[in-house]
Amino acid sequence: MTAQQLTRNQALVLDALSAAEAPLSAYTILDKLRGDGFRAPLQVYRALEKLQDFGLVHRLESINAFVACAHPDEDCCSHGLTAFTICESCGKVTEFHDHMIEERLAAFASDRNFRPGKTTIEIRGHCAGCA
Amino acid sequence: MTAQQLTRNQALVLDALSAAEAPLSAYTILDKLRGDGFRAPLQVYRALEKLQDFGLVHRLESINAFVACAHPDEDCCSHGLTAFTICESCGKVTEFHDHMIEERLAAFASDRNFRPGKTTIEIRGHCAGCA
DNA sequence: CAACTTATGTAATAACATTACATTTAGATT
DNA sequence: AATCTAAATGTAATGTTATTACATAAGTTG
Numbered sequence: 001m002t003a004q005q006l007t008r009n010q011a012l013v014l015d016a017l018s019a020a021e022a023p024l025s026a027y028t029i030l031d032k033l034r035g036d037g038f039r040a041p042l043q044v045y046r047a048l049e050k051l052q053d054f055g056l057v058h059r060l061e062s063i064n065a066f067v068a069c070a071h072p073d074e075d076c077c078s079h080g081l082t083a084f085t086i087c088e089s090c091g092k093v094t095e096f097h098d099h100m101i102e103e104r105l106a107a108f109a110s111d112r113n114f115r116p117g118k119t120t121i122e123i124r125g126h127c128a129g130c131a
Numbered sequence: 132m133t134a135q136q137l138t139r140n141q142a143l144v145l146d147a148l149s150a151a152e153a154p155l156s157a158y159t160i161l162d163k164l165r166g167d168g169f170r171a172p173l174q175v176y177r178a179l180e181k182l183q184d185f186g187l188v189h190r191l192e193s194i195n196a197f198v199a200c201a202h203p204d205e206d207c208c209s210h211g212l213t214a215f216t217i218c219e220s221c222g223k224v225t226e227f228h229d230h231m232i233e234e235r236l237a238a239f240a241s242d243r244n245f246r247p248g249k250t251t252i253e254i255r256g257h258c259a260g261c262a
Numbered sequence: 263c264a265a266c267t268t269a270t271g272t273a274a275t276a277a278c279a280t281t282a283c284a285t286t287t288a289g290a291t292t
Numbered sequence: 293a294a295t296c297t298a299a300a301t302g303t304a305a306t307g308t309t310a311t312t313a314c315a316t317a318a319g320t321t322g
Contacts, residue, residue, distance in 0.1 A: 041280090064278060105214075120251060
């Protein structure tokens, strides 16, 4: 996915996520953007979908929420697997990549002729500050 | 979590999941069990919660659905991480454990003083039969 | 039995996400 | 510039997933 000019809605949603300290739900984003003319969930979901396509936003499956990519410039999300730690106290999310985990998962899939699509790795717990 | 006598509702929910070829949503389970007297979502969610505590059922976060544990006798789910492949065509789920992945994730968490709780690893894709 | 904990029943509501359809905008083509 | 087309947008309605609140019943332990 190559660099991309964002539409107004996409830019607003990305800004909202970038400004947030923690992941936001689609409906929280909607509420934040009502002042900018947002009125319906679909406006948010559509922008989120594109932003995910562009590798600028990640969806955290285990908490139904979204975060801005930590290093979008590296096109990080297309070259492999992204994993997350998610603090259940403060919401802080850390994004990381581990080549060995990627290989092990790929090997497992390959052994079973399973063709992998999107992979989710999320560790919920408590961060250093909240321990 | 030690072996456990299940209540009627818990047993019914577990049986429904065990009989299914693919993961079931809570509401699908509810519909299957209406003939057994189930009337409300909470009956299902409460049973599912306990069954997860007992290590007899897993929740698949990325598809909001539940599966019976593939090898509940081994108490598999308490001794470590469980990972899944999920076929997006036929719904088939394969459960697996990988000690090295477990170690890598633990090491990452430890390095950052992140105290891990529940970890999710789910690979969505297409199984050999559906490729 | 009394006190307590666990499980259950039921209704209502909250939270998350999609379908359907009409309209507008932005780029490309002529 | 006028036209065409694909992408994006607006809006309403609905579908799906999960929880809160409160009342009742059943099992456990002193």
